[in-house]
Structures are given as C-alpha cells and as structure tokens.
Amino acid sequence: MTTQSMSWLSIVRMGLVQTSLGAIVVLTTSTINRVMVVELSLAAMIPGILVTLHYALQFLRPRWGYGSDVGGRRTPWIIGGMALLALGGAGAAVATALMTYNFYAGFALAVFAFTLVGVGVGATGTNLLTMLATHVSSERRAAAATIVWMMMIAGFIVTTVTAGSFLDPFTPTRLIVVASAVSALAFLVATAALYNLEDANAPARAEMPARDTTTVKPSFRQSFVEVWNEPAPRRFAIFIFVSMLAYSMQDLILEPFAGIVFGMTPGQSTKLAGLQNGGVFAGMLMVALATNPRIGFGSLRAWTVAGCWASAAALLALVSAGMTADVVALKAAAFGLGFANGAYAVAAIGSMMALADTGTHKREGMRMGIFGAAQALSFGAGGFLGTLAVDILRHAVETPGTAYAVVFAIEACLFAVAALLAVNATASVDANAAQDNRSHVTQAGAHV
Numbered sequence: 001m002t003t004q005s006m007s008w009l010s011i012v013r014m015g016l017v018q019t020s021l022g023a024i025v026v027l028t029t030s031t032i033n034r035v036m037v038v039e040l041s042l043a044a045m046i047p048g049i050l051v052t053l054h055y056a057l058q059f060l061r062p063r064w065g066y067g068s069d070v071g072g073r074r075t076p077w078i079i080g081g082m083a084l085l086a087l088g089g090a091g092a093a094v095a096t097a098l099m100t101y102n103f104y105a106g107f108a109l110a111v112f113a114f115t116l117v118g119v120g121v122g123a124t125g126t127n128l129l130t131m132l133a134t135h136v137s138s139e140r141r142a143a144a145a146t147i148v149w150m151m152m153i154a155g156f157i158v159t160t161v162t163a164g165s166f167l168d169p170f171t172p173t174r175l176i177v178v179a180s181a182v183s184a185l186a187f188l189v190a191t192a193a194l195y196n197l198e199d200a201n202a203p204a205r206a207e208m209p210a211r212d213t214t215t216v217k218p219s220f221r222q223s224f225v226e227v228w229n230e231p232a233p234r235r236f237a238i239f240i241f242v243s244m245l246a247y248s249m250q251d252l253i254l255e256p257f258a259g260i261v262f263g264m265t266p267g268q269s270t271k272l273a274g275l276q277n278g279g280v281f282a283g284m285l286m287v288a289l290a291t292n293p294r295i296g297f298g299s300l301r302a303w304t305v306a307g308c309w310a311s312a313a314a315l316l317a318l319v320s321a322g323m324t325a326d327v328v329a330l331k332a333a334a335f336g337l338g339f340a341n342g343a344y345a346v347a348a349i350g351s352m353m354a355l356a357d358t359g360t361h362k363r364e365g366m367r368m369g370i371f372g373a374a375q376a377l378s379f380g381a382g383g384f385l386g387t388l389a390v391d392i393l394r395h396a397v398e399t400p401g402t403a404y405a406v407v408f409a410i411e412a413c414l415f416a417v418a419a420l421l422a423v424n425a426t427a428s429v430d431a432n433a434a435q436d437n438r439s440h441v442t443q444a445g446a447h448v
Contacts (some may be wrong), residue, residue: 006135010200011144014132015151016193017078020186021043021124022155024089027182028117029054030156031163032092032175040099045109050092050114055380057118058373064123065130065369074127074365075198082190085120086183089111089116090202097172124190130368133197135351139292141350142300146288149346150281151429155186156410169303232428238354239418239425241374243308243348246414248343248382250315252389254334257404261322262330266296272334279338280345289344300350300427307344308419314340315412322401322408351429358428359361386411 033047068077091113097107128148136144159182166178218226227233254276255269264272287307290297298306317333356367386407393403 004317005334006137006140006144008130010130010197011136011140011147012151013197014128015148017082017124017128017190018152019155019158020082020190020193021085021128021137021187022152024085024158024183024388025117025121026156026159027089027163027179028092028114030160031167032096032179033173033184035170037190040096042099048372050110051299052380053111053114054121054377057115057306058376060119061122061126061372061376062224062369063220064128065365065367065372066223068127068130068222069363070217071366073198075194077127078090078124078131078194079191080392081120081123082187084122086121086187088116089115089183090180093176096107097176099122100172117133119336122376126369126372127365129349129353129372130356130365133356133368134274135362136353138354141353142291142303142346142407143288145346145349145353146284149349150284151382153277177399207237222365223366224370227363229372229415232355232358232425233370235353235425237370239421240348240352240371241378242414242421243344244375244378245382245385246308246311246342246411247385248379248415248419249389249411250318251379251386252383253386253404253407254318255388257318257322258330261401261404262325275331276334276338278410279335279340280342281291281341283342283344284346284354286328286339286371291347291350298309299429300347300354301422302431303343303347304351305419305422307340307347308415308422310340310417311337311344312412312415315408315415318408319405325401332348351398351426354429376404 029051035049036042036047064077064081068074071077092110095106095110095113097106098109132144132148133139133312163178163182167174255273257268258264258272287298287303291300291303314337316331317329317336320334321329352368352371356364356371389407389410390403393406394400397406
C-alpha cells in the first residue's frame with residue numbers, strides 16, 4: 001500500500017491533538033493523584049486503582065480502531081474520544097472534591113470519570129496514530145513520531161506548571177475550576193487542529209482501491225481474527241508487550257531507588273528524573289535525524305533493535321551504580337537509559353505506523369488498536385510489577401540496593417528478549433520502506 005506524504009504543518013497539527021490529550025491525562029494521573037494522597041490523606045492505592053482502571057480499559061483500543069475502519073474516517077472518533085476525555089478530566093476533579101464530603105459518592109463518581117478517561121484516551125490515541133500511519137510517508141515516520149510525542153510531553157510540562165500555579169492556595173473548588181478549564185481548552189485546541197485535516201489529505205489517497213459498498217462489512221471478531229492471523233502484526237504486538245513491560249518497570253522505582261540507596265532528597269531525585277527525560281528527548285531527536293533520507297544512518301528496524309540492547313546495557317549500568325553507590329555513575333546511567341528508551345520508542349512507534357498501513361486494506365485501525373492495547377496494558381502491568389517486585393525483594397534481602405539491582409537486572413533481561421523479538425517483528429518494516437521508495441522513484445520517472 002502506497003502512503004502519500006502528509007505535510008509537516010499537518011503533522012504539527014496532529015501533534016497539537018496529542019498535546020491536548022497529554023494535558024488532560026497528566027492532570028488526572030499526576031495532579032489529582034497527588035491531591036488524593038496529600039491534601040485528602042487517602043491511601044495511595046485509591047488513585048492507584050483509578051489509574052489502573054484507565055490502563056485496563058485500553059484493551060478496547062482494537063474496538064475503536066475497528067469502528068473507524070468500518071466508517072472510513074478517523075476524525076469523528078478522535079473528536080468523540082477527546083470529548084469523553086475532557087468530561088472525564090473535569091469529572092475526576094469534581095469527584096475528588098466530593099470525596100472531602102462523602103468519600104463513597106466521590107469514589108463512585110471517580111470510577112465513572114476515569115472510565116471516561118480510559119475510553120477517551122483509547123479512542124483518540126488509536127485513531128490519531130492510525131491517521132498518521134495512513135497519511136505519512138515512510139521516510140517521515142520517525143520524524144513524525146518524534147514531533148507528536150515531544151508535543152505530548154510539552155503538554156505534560158505546560159499543564160503541570162500552569163495548573164500548579166493556579167491551584168495555590170489549594171481548595172476543592174479551585175481544583176474543579178482549573179481542571180474544567182484545562183479540559184475545555186484541550187478539547188477546543190484538538191478540535192481546531194483537526195478542522196478539515198483529514199479531508200484535505202484525502203486526495204492523496206486517491207490511488208487506493210475504491211471502497212466496495214456492496215459487500216457486507218466484517219464483524220469486529222472477524223476483523224480481529226484476520227489481523228491477528230497476519231504474522232507480522234502478531235509478532236509485533238508480542239514484541240511491543242515485552243519491550244513495554246521492560247520500559248515501564250523502572251518508571252515508578254527509579255526515584256525511590258535514588259532516595260533510598262543514594263540518600264537523594266526529593267528535589268535531587270526529581271532532577272535525576274529530569275536528566276533521564278532529557279536523555280529521552282535526545283534519543284528521540286537522534287533517531288528522527290538519523291533516519292532522515294538525506295542522512296540515512298540506520299533504519300527503523302536497526303534503531304529499534306539497537307535501542308532495546310542499549311536500554312538493557314543502561315539498566316545494567318544502574319545495577320553497577322547501585323552496588324558502588326557512585327552518584328556520577330547513577331546520573332550517567334539515568335541519562336543513558338533515557339537516551340536508549342527515547343531511541344527505542346521513536347523507532348518502535350515508526351515501525352508501528354509502518355506495519356499498521358500494510359496488509360489487508362481497511363484494517364489499519366484494527367492493527368493500531370491491537371498495538372496500542374498491547375502497549376497500554378503492558379505499561380500498566382509493568383509499573384505495578386516493578387513496585388511489587390521491589391517490595392517483595394526488600395523483605396527477602398538485607399540491603400535495599402540489592403533488591404533494586406535484581407529488578408533492574410530483570411528489566412535488562414526483558415529488553416534483551418525484546419531485542420531478539422524485534423529482529424523478526426520488524427523484518428517487514430524495512431522491506432515495506434524499500435517498496436515505498438521504489439514506488440516513489442517509479443512515480444517520479446513517470447513524470448519526467
């Protein structure tokens with residue numbers, strides 16, 4: 001299937017949708033999480049249950065992708081998902097405020113609100129990536145993934161800084177006002193960014209086979225089975241699950257590791273997390289630049305495999321730093337882990353986009369839904385398993401550093417397994433890219 005090139009401006013507009021999504025998500029999973037634990041003195045497992053619910057609902061991603069496959073348009077699903085997400089973001093704030101008066105009523109409302117958040121994220125994220133996959137040419141995929149993901153992180157940063165300044169001095173009413181304003185603004189920005197975007201790019205897909213309106217549309221089950229029986233998407237979904245499990249296990253334990261083993265203050269461990277995120281940015285940019293056709297240094301497949309091996313090496317460096325209590329080594333390992341994770345993430349997302357746009361026509365949304373479900377479920381499970389493993393090991397061994405070292409070593413092994421899986425899981429990506437390049441050359445020759 002030949003994919004035409006979406007303009008850079010259109011890619012940035014889609015990045016604005018991801019920015020808006022990130023703004024609401026970080027408000028619910030970070031700010032409201034903190035308010036429940038600190039200001040309301042609730043058990044940490046309360047927001048933990050709600051965030052886990054948000055991740056668990058990502059198993060519905062194939063259903064949202066299937067819906068847009070059948071309808072033939074992604075925009076209504078993205079806007080509908082953003083509407084649910086915005087309602088969920090505002091509802092989560094109302095539920096948190098209600099908990100100060102009636103915990104059970106507030107918690108019930110919070111469950112409903114986080115359900116909306118989970119469904120909204122799934123519908124929006126799946127179809128946004130599907131639109132990118134079907135409209136961005138192979139040589140721009142890594143750069144497009146970098147732009148969209150960096151804009152999402154920008155949404156995290158802007159929201160936390162801005163909302164944080166308006167939340168002080170804290171009151172439940174102020175939380176509702178700020179959360180509602182952020183949610184409404186995010187929805188408006190996303191809607192404006194999507195205006196006429198899909199229709200403007202529709203002529204680029206004119207060479208695709210016309211839709212046959214006389215045939216009966218396949219059921220969700222039939223569509224899912226057809227895609228799962230395709231070897232390439234199935235192998236890639238398994239790779240995504242294993243690699244994201246390794247990726248996410250350190251997410252909730254790196255800062256506690258720095259505090260317990262190295263005696264870092266909250267401010268110092270936060271700076272360490274910032275250093276790691278700086279590495280993520282650097283890794284993303286490097287892969288985006290390296291895979292540019294003018295540079296051509298490595299393919300998406302090569303960078304995916306290399307990113308997994310480099311992540312495994314960085315985790316082993318964390319093990320070594322913990323054993324020697326060397327702060328400089330810790331900082332170097334944290335930056336290296338971020339750099340490797342960033343490189344792996346962009347290459348994997350680019351590969352995901354490439355594989356979504358191959359195989360049977362009109363199954364792009366289903367493929368992206370399966371990939372997204374594997375990613376989200378694995379990410380949620382990884383964070384939980386990482387913390388659970390540390391808690392168990394700290395009771396089983398004498399020194400905390402050893403407990404963390406074992407978990408980091410397990411993650412390194414998972415990344416090594418993921419690297420081996422990636423060799424076959426991304427094998428068709430380079431072949432498809434080469435086919436696209438030959439197609440572009442043929443088209444260019446036809447116009448000479």
